[in-house]
Amino acid sequence: MKKLILMSSLIIISFVFQTSFIGFFNHFKVIPNFPLILLVIFAMLSDGVIGGILGFLTGILFDAMIFDIFGLYTLIYFLIGAIIGTFSDEMLRENQIVYSVAAGASTVVMHLLLYLILFFLRFRVQSAKSILPNILFETALNAVLVVFILKIVIYLFDRFNVKV
Secondary structure, eight states: OHHHHHHHHHHHHHHHIIIIIGGGGOSSSOOOOHHHHHHHHHHHHSOHHHHHHHHHHHHHHHHHHTOSSTTHHHHHHHHHHHHHHHHTTTSOTTOHHHHHHHHHHHHHHHHHHHHHHHHHTTOOOOOHHHHHHHHHHHHHHHHHHHHHHHHHHHHHHHHTTOOO
8 A cells, every 4th residue: 555655746746747747857858758657657666556556546637637628638548657667577677778669669569649639639639740859868867867766766665665
């Protein structure tokens, strides 16, 4: 229970940081998705159920704050958390490259699902060609930052005496 509370608290703090302060550091029109990075880390450190619960929480936060269609981000983040958590037992959790690949792949999947769902709901979406460089830059940024955030998360788990 202590583990789930710590994970949820870190996701909520990262969401507040993402939606309020990080806009000031937006120099390349691309910002890293810290809640997604934490979701990937926590889903890899736990199982599919915890990953799904944390994905649901993260999606609810995004839907309540950002978008007009409630449930869109909830579905996407839930799927990402549940799938990564389900396959985390087969992955080598000590290898940081696995975390980078998972974070990069989940960023691409999130944007792809978001684009496809909005396209089929007949929302006005930009041409995929115009947003592709930003998605690729965010993917690379998330894949690099996940290694540093993983070290911070492991330090916090040790500090609060929570078993990883």
